[in-house]
Amino acid sequence: MKHRTLIATSALAAVIGLAGVQSVDAQQRKSLRWTTSQVGSYGYTVAASMAKILEQALDGEYTVTVAPYATPTVAMKAVMDGNGELAYTADIGIADFLKREGGFKDYKPQKPEIVHTWYAYPMESLMATNAKNAAGMKCWKDFSGKPVFFTPAGFMNWLNFQRIFKALGYDFKHVQIDVKANADALDAGTVVGSVAYTTSGSQLSSYWKETEIRTDVRVVNPCDDEVAKLKQAGLAVVDVDPKGAFAKDVGPKTLKGVPILFAYHARADMPEATVYKMVKAFHDKKDDLAKMDSGFSVMAKDFIGLQKQGINANPTMAVHPGLAKFLKEHKAWDDKWKISGGAS
Secondary structure, eight states: OHHHHHHHHHHHHHHHHHHHHHHHHHHHSEEEEEEESOTTSHHHHHHHHHHHHHHHHTTTSEEEEEEEOSSHHHHHHHHHTTSOSEEEEEHHHHHHHHHTOGGGTTOOOSSOOBOBOOEEEEEEEEEEEEGGGGGGOOSGGGGTTSOEEOSSTTSHHHHHHHHHHHHHTOOOOBOOOOGGGHHHHHHHTSOSEEEEEEETTTEEOHHHHHHHHHSOEEEEOOOHHHHHHHHHTTOOOEEEOGGGTOSSOOSOSSEEEEEEEEEEEEBTTSOHHHHHHHHHHHHHTHHHHHHHOGGGHHHHHOHHHHHHHHHHHSTTSOBOHHHHHHHHHTTOOOTTSOBTTSOO
Protein backbone atom coordinates (compact mmCIF):
# COMPACT_ATOMS: atom_id res chain seq x y z
CA MET A 1 0.00 0.00 0.00
CA LYS A 2 2.85 2.30 0.91
CA HIS A 3 4.49 1.44 -2.46
CA ARG A 4 1.31 2.40 -4.39
CA THR A 5 1.03 5.62 -2.42
CA LEU A 6 4.63 6.46 -3.27
CA ILE A 7 4.01 5.84 -6.99
CA ALA A 8 0.82 7.93 -6.94
CA THR A 9 2.56 10.73 -5.10
CA SER A 10 5.46 10.70 -7.56
CA ALA A 11 3.07 10.73 -10.55
CA LEU A 12 1.13 13.65 -9.08
CA ALA A 13 4.36 15.52 -8.48
CA ALA A 14 5.38 14.93 -12.11
CA VAL A 15 2.03 16.26 -13.38
CA ILE A 16 2.28 19.30 -11.16
CA GLY A 17 5.87 19.83 -12.28
CA LEU A 18 4.90 19.58 -15.96
CA ALA A 19 2.00 21.96 -15.46
CA GLY A 20 4.38 24.35 -13.76
CA VAL A 21 6.79 24.23 -16.72
CA GLN A 22 3.93 24.77 -19.19
CA SER A 23 2.61 27.65 -17.10
CA VAL A 24 6.03 29.28 -17.01
CA ASP A 25 6.41 28.69 -20.77
CA ALA A 26 3.02 30.31 -21.42
CA GLN A 27 3.96 33.24 -19.22
CA GLN A 28 7.24 33.68 -21.10
CA ARG A 29 5.49 33.88 -24.49
CA LYS A 30 4.91 37.41 -25.72
CA SER A 31 1.44 38.63 -26.64
CA LEU A 32 0.72 39.64 -30.23
CA ARG A 33 -2.76 41.15 -30.44
CA TRP A 34 -4.19 41.28 -33.93
CA THR A 35 -6.84 44.00 -34.14
CA THR A 36 -9.59 43.65 -36.75
CA SER A 37 -12.95 45.17 -37.58
CA GLN A 38 -16.08 43.89 -35.86
CA VAL A 39 -17.43 40.34 -35.83
CA GLY A 40 -19.21 39.66 -39.13
CA SER A 41 -16.73 41.63 -41.22
CA TYR A 42 -14.41 39.93 -43.67
CA GLY A 43 -11.31 41.15 -41.82
CA TYR A 44 -12.40 39.42 -38.64
CA THR A 45 -13.55 36.25 -40.38
CA VAL A 46 -10.18 35.46 -42.00
CA ALA A 47 -7.98 36.67 -39.13
CA ALA A 48 -8.19 33.44 -37.12
CA SER A 49 -6.65 31.34 -39.91
CA MET A 50 -3.91 33.89 -40.54
CA ALA A 51 -3.18 34.07 -36.81
CA LYS A 52 -2.49 30.31 -36.74
CA ILE A 53 0.04 30.62 -39.57
CA LEU A 54 1.67 33.57 -37.82
CA GLU A 55 1.94 31.79 -34.48
CA GLN A 56 3.66 28.83 -36.13
CA ALA A 57 6.03 31.10 -38.07
CA LEU A 58 7.15 32.83 -34.87
CA ASP A 59 8.29 29.52 -33.34
CA GLY A 60 6.11 29.75 -30.24
CA GLU A 61 7.65 33.06 -29.19
CA TYR A 62 4.27 34.79 -29.35
CA THR A 63 0.69 33.97 -28.44
CA VAL A 64 -1.42 35.48 -31.22
CA THR A 65 -4.96 36.61 -30.37
CA VAL A 66 -7.60 38.29 -32.54
CA ALA A 67 -9.28 41.37 -31.08
CA PRO A 68 -12.32 42.77 -32.94
CA TYR A 69 -13.07 46.48 -32.79
CA ALA A 70 -16.03 48.53 -34.02
CA THR A 71 -14.14 49.79 -37.09
CA PRO A 72 -10.68 49.63 -38.66
CA THR A 73 -10.21 53.26 -37.59
CA VAL A 74 -10.61 52.23 -33.94
CA ALA A 75 -8.42 49.16 -34.55
CA MET A 76 -5.63 51.38 -35.90
CA LYS A 77 -5.82 53.67 -32.87
CA ALA A 78 -5.81 50.69 -30.50
CA VAL A 79 -2.44 49.55 -31.85
CA MET A 80 -0.93 53.03 -31.84
CA ASP A 81 -2.12 53.52 -28.26
CA GLY A 82 -0.47 50.30 -27.11
CA ASN A 83 -3.54 48.04 -27.00
CA GLY A 84 -2.50 45.83 -29.91
CA GLU A 85 0.44 44.95 -32.14
CA LEU A 86 -1.04 44.47 -35.65
CA ALA A 87 -3.65 46.89 -36.99
CA TYR A 88 -6.28 46.16 -39.62
CA THR A 89 -6.35 49.06 -42.06
CA ALA A 90 -6.57 50.08 -45.72
CA ASP A 91 -4.89 52.54 -48.04
CA ILE A 92 -7.70 55.08 -47.69
CA GLY A 93 -7.64 54.88 -43.87
CA ILE A 94 -3.87 55.35 -43.91
CA ALA A 95 -4.29 58.46 -46.05
CA ASP A 96 -6.74 59.92 -43.52
CA PHE A 97 -4.36 59.10 -40.68
CA LEU A 98 -1.36 60.71 -42.38
CA LYS A 99 -3.37 63.87 -43.07
CA ARG A 100 -5.09 63.70 -39.65
CA GLU A 101 -8.50 63.91 -41.29
CA GLY A 102 -11.84 62.26 -40.55
CA GLY A 103 -11.64 59.96 -37.54
CA PHE A 104 -8.00 60.95 -37.00
CA LYS A 105 -8.55 64.67 -36.61
CA ASP A 106 -6.38 65.93 -33.71
CA TYR A 107 -5.35 62.33 -32.96
CA LYS A 108 -2.00 61.89 -31.19
CA PRO A 109 -0.70 58.29 -30.88
CA GLN A 110 0.53 57.21 -27.46
CA LYS A 111 3.03 54.81 -29.05
CA PRO A 112 5.06 54.80 -32.30
CA GLU A 113 2.96 55.05 -35.46
CA ILE A 114 2.08 52.13 -37.71
CA VAL A 115 4.19 51.63 -40.84
CA HIS A 116 3.84 49.62 -44.06
CA THR A 117 4.02 45.96 -42.97
CA TRP A 118 1.86 43.56 -45.01
CA TYR A 119 -0.81 44.01 -47.71
CA ALA A 120 -3.31 41.17 -47.87
CA TYR A 121 -6.11 41.77 -50.39
CA PRO A 122 -8.06 44.34 -52.41
CA MET A 123 -11.74 45.02 -51.77
CA GLU A 124 -14.24 46.39 -54.24
CA SER A 125 -16.97 48.74 -52.99
CA LEU A 126 -20.37 48.19 -54.64
CA MET A 127 -23.82 49.74 -54.26
CA ALA A 128 -26.86 47.50 -53.76
CA THR A 129 -30.57 47.94 -53.19
CA ASN A 130 -33.64 45.81 -52.54
CA ALA A 131 -35.00 44.09 -55.66
CA LYS A 132 -38.40 45.77 -55.26
CA ASN A 133 -36.74 49.22 -55.42
CA ALA A 134 -34.31 48.43 -58.23
CA ALA A 135 -36.49 49.86 -61.01
CA GLY A 136 -36.02 53.37 -59.63
CA MET A 137 -32.27 53.01 -59.09
CA LYS A 138 -30.37 53.22 -62.36
CA CYS A 139 -27.19 55.09 -61.40
CA TRP A 140 -25.35 56.08 -58.23
CA LYS A 141 -26.87 59.56 -58.47
CA ASP A 142 -30.21 57.96 -57.54
CA PHE A 143 -28.79 57.33 -54.04
CA SER A 144 -27.65 60.93 -53.54
CA GLY A 145 -29.31 62.51 -50.50
CA LYS A 146 -31.24 59.33 -49.72
CA PRO A 147 -30.78 57.09 -46.67
CA VAL A 148 -28.05 54.56 -47.35
CA PHE A 149 -26.13 52.18 -45.11
CA PHE A 150 -22.59 52.76 -46.39
CA THR A 151 -21.27 49.94 -44.10
CA PRO A 152 -20.64 50.88 -40.45
CA ALA A 153 -19.29 54.39 -39.93
CA GLY A 154 -15.51 54.25 -39.83
CA PHE A 155 -15.27 51.15 -42.04
CA MET A 156 -12.88 51.55 -44.96
CA ASN A 157 -15.70 51.00 -47.48
CA TRP A 158 -17.62 53.77 -45.69
CA LEU A 159 -14.61 56.05 -46.17
CA ASN A 160 -14.32 54.89 -49.78
CA PHE A 161 -17.89 55.89 -50.59
CA GLN A 162 -17.38 59.25 -48.90
CA ARG A 163 -14.51 59.75 -51.33
CA ILE A 164 -16.66 58.48 -54.22
CA PHE A 165 -19.62 60.75 -53.47
CA LYS A 166 -17.31 63.73 -53.00
CA ALA A 167 -15.77 63.09 -56.43
CA LEU A 168 -19.24 62.81 -57.98
CA GLY A 169 -20.63 65.83 -56.12
CA TYR A 170 -23.37 63.76 -54.44
CA ASP A 171 -25.00 64.11 -51.00
CA PHE A 172 -23.71 61.42 -48.62
CA LYS A 173 -26.61 60.57 -46.26
CA HIS A 174 -25.50 57.70 -44.05
CA VAL A 175 -27.88 55.74 -41.80
CA GLN A 176 -26.14 53.69 -39.12
CA ILE A 177 -27.65 50.24 -38.50
CA ASP A 178 -26.41 46.97 -37.05
CA VAL A 179 -24.93 44.76 -39.79
CA LYS A 180 -27.31 41.96 -38.77
CA ALA A 181 -30.24 44.26 -39.60
CA ASN A 182 -29.05 44.89 -43.16
CA ALA A 183 -31.71 42.74 -44.86
CA ASP A 184 -34.52 44.01 -42.61
CA ALA A 185 -33.55 47.64 -43.21
CA LEU A 186 -33.61 47.13 -46.99
CA ASP A 187 -36.96 45.29 -46.81
CA ALA A 188 -38.53 47.95 -44.59
CA GLY A 189 -37.21 50.88 -46.62
CA THR A 190 -35.26 52.23 -43.64
CA VAL A 191 -32.46 52.49 -46.18
CA VAL A 192 -32.84 52.57 -49.97
CA GLY A 193 -29.32 51.32 -50.54
CA SER A 194 -26.58 49.37 -48.80
CA VAL A 195 -22.92 49.22 -49.74
CA ALA A 196 -21.67 45.68 -50.41
CA TYR A 197 -18.06 44.74 -50.90
CA THR A 198 -16.18 41.86 -52.43
CA THR A 199 -12.65 40.71 -51.66
CA SER A 200 -10.42 40.06 -54.67
CA GLY A 201 -13.58 40.16 -56.77
CA SER A 202 -15.06 37.13 -55.03
CA GLN A 203 -15.72 36.74 -51.31
CA LEU A 204 -18.57 38.55 -49.55
CA SER A 205 -18.49 39.44 -45.88
CA SER A 206 -20.46 37.21 -43.50
CA TYR A 207 -23.25 39.73 -42.98
CA TRP A 208 -23.72 40.17 -46.72
CA LYS A 209 -23.92 36.41 -47.23
CA GLU A 210 -26.71 36.44 -44.66
CA THR A 211 -28.33 39.44 -46.36
CA GLU A 212 -28.66 37.78 -49.75
CA ILE A 213 -30.15 34.67 -48.12
CA ARG A 214 -32.82 36.70 -46.32
CA THR A 215 -33.80 39.09 -49.11
CA ASP A 216 -33.44 39.66 -52.87
CA VAL A 217 -30.88 42.33 -53.69
CA ARG A 218 -29.80 44.07 -56.87
CA VAL A 219 -26.44 45.70 -57.45
CA VAL A 220 -26.61 49.10 -59.12
CA ASN A 221 -23.59 50.04 -61.21
CA PRO A 222 -22.37 53.61 -61.73
CA CYS A 223 -23.46 54.98 -65.11
CA ASP A 224 -20.90 55.68 -67.83
CA ASP A 225 -20.64 59.40 -67.04
CA GLU A 226 -20.06 58.56 -63.35
CA VAL A 227 -17.33 56.07 -64.23
CA ALA A 228 -15.63 58.74 -66.36
CA LYS A 229 -15.86 61.28 -63.54
CA LEU A 230 -14.43 58.85 -60.98
CA LYS A 231 -11.49 58.01 -63.23
CA GLN A 232 -10.91 61.72 -63.83
CA ALA A 233 -10.69 62.12 -60.03
CA GLY A 234 -7.97 59.44 -59.93
CA LEU A 235 -10.16 56.57 -58.68
CA ALA A 236 -10.09 53.16 -60.32
CA VAL A 237 -13.27 51.36 -61.40
CA VAL A 238 -12.92 47.60 -61.79
CA ASP A 239 -15.10 44.78 -63.10
CA VAL A 240 -16.41 42.13 -60.72
CA ASP A 241 -18.01 38.85 -61.81
CA PRO A 242 -21.23 38.52 -59.77
CA LYS A 243 -21.10 34.72 -59.97
CA GLY A 244 -17.82 34.74 -58.08
CA ALA A 245 -19.33 36.53 -55.08
CA PHE A 246 -23.11 36.29 -54.94
CA ALA A 247 -25.12 33.09 -54.69
CA LYS A 248 -28.16 34.65 -56.43
CA ASP A 249 -28.76 36.82 -59.49
CA VAL A 250 -28.10 40.44 -58.53
CA GLY A 251 -28.84 42.06 -61.88
CA PRO A 252 -25.89 43.19 -64.01
CA LYS A 253 -23.80 40.56 -65.78
CA THR A 254 -20.70 42.52 -64.75
CA LEU A 255 -20.53 44.58 -61.56
CA LYS A 256 -18.59 47.85 -61.27
CA GLY A 257 -16.70 48.55 -58.05
CA VAL A 258 -14.17 51.04 -56.70
CA PRO A 259 -11.26 49.16 -55.06
CA ILE A 260 -9.35 49.76 -51.85
CA LEU A 261 -6.32 47.84 -50.59
CA PHE A 262 -6.40 46.21 -47.14
CA ALA A 263 -3.44 45.58 -44.88
CA TYR A 264 -2.32 44.52 -41.42
CA HIS A 265 0.32 46.95 -40.16
CA ALA A 266 2.60 46.90 -37.15
CA ARG A 267 4.03 49.79 -35.19
CA ALA A 268 7.55 50.88 -36.03
CA ASP A 269 8.81 49.44 -32.72
CA MET A 270 7.96 45.81 -33.52
CA PRO A 271 11.23 43.85 -33.93
CA GLU A 272 12.54 43.56 -37.48
CA ALA A 273 12.97 39.79 -37.16
CA THR A 274 9.33 39.33 -36.10
CA VAL A 275 7.92 41.23 -39.06
CA TYR A 276 10.33 39.56 -41.49
CA LYS A 277 9.24 36.09 -40.27
CA MET A 278 5.58 37.14 -40.59
CA VAL A 279 5.87 38.47 -44.14
CA LYS A 280 7.95 35.48 -45.25
CA ALA A 281 5.46 33.04 -43.72
CA PHE A 282 2.50 34.62 -45.53
CA HIS A 283 4.51 34.61 -48.75
CA ASP A 284 5.41 30.95 -48.33
CA LYS A 285 1.80 30.05 -47.43
CA LYS A 286 0.13 32.30 -50.02
CA ASP A 287 -1.23 29.41 -52.09
CA ASP A 288 -2.58 27.68 -48.99
CA LEU A 289 -4.31 30.91 -47.96
CA ALA A 290 -5.87 31.26 -51.43
CA LYS A 291 -7.19 27.68 -51.22
CA MET A 292 -8.61 28.45 -47.79
CA ASP A 293 -10.28 31.66 -48.98
CA SER A 294 -10.47 33.02 -52.54
CA GLY A 295 -10.12 36.53 -51.14
CA PHE A 296 -6.37 35.85 -51.02
CA SER A 297 -6.19 34.98 -54.73
CA VAL A 298 -4.76 38.36 -55.77
CA MET A 299 -2.06 38.14 -53.08
CA ALA A 300 -1.21 34.58 -54.13
CA LYS A 301 -0.94 35.59 -57.77
CA ASP A 302 1.41 38.52 -57.17
CA PHE A 303 2.49 38.80 -53.53
CA ILE A 304 5.40 41.17 -54.23
CA GLY A 305 3.36 43.37 -56.56
CA LEU A 306 0.64 43.78 -53.94
CA GLN A 307 3.19 45.00 -51.38
CA LYS A 308 4.62 47.51 -53.86
CA GLN A 309 1.13 48.72 -54.78
CA GLY A 310 0.29 49.27 -51.12
CA ILE A 311 3.44 51.23 -50.37
CA ASN A 312 3.03 53.38 -53.48
CA ALA A 313 -0.55 54.26 -52.45
CA ASN A 314 0.91 56.18 -49.47
CA PRO A 315 4.62 56.59 -50.29
CA THR A 316 5.28 59.15 -47.54
CA MET A 317 4.64 56.53 -44.83
CA ALA A 318 7.72 54.59 -43.75
CA VAL A 319 8.23 50.88 -44.46
CA HIS A 320 8.92 48.49 -41.58
CA PRO A 321 12.53 47.20 -41.68
CA GLY A 322 11.20 43.62 -41.70
CA LEU A 323 9.20 44.20 -44.88
CA ALA A 324 12.10 46.19 -46.38
CA LYS A 325 14.45 43.24 -45.79
CA PHE A 326 11.99 40.88 -47.47
CA LEU A 327 11.54 43.15 -50.52
CA LYS A 328 15.29 43.67 -50.89
CA GLU A 329 15.82 39.91 -50.88
CA HIS A 330 13.34 39.68 -53.75
CA LYS A 331 14.96 42.58 -55.67
CA ALA A 332 11.74 44.58 -55.27
CA TRP A 333 12.92 47.52 -53.14
CA ASP A 334 12.50 51.08 -54.45
CA ASP A 335 15.09 53.56 -53.17
CA LYS A 336 12.40 56.27 -53.12
CA TRP A 337 10.78 54.53 -50.15
CA LYS A 338 11.77 55.26 -46.56
CA ILE A 339 12.55 52.63 -43.91
CA SER A 340 11.25 53.40 -40.44
CA GLY A 341 14.04 54.16 -37.99
CA GLY A 342 16.63 54.41 -40.72
CA ALA A 343 17.59 55.71 -44.12
CA SER A 344 16.10 54.49 -47.39
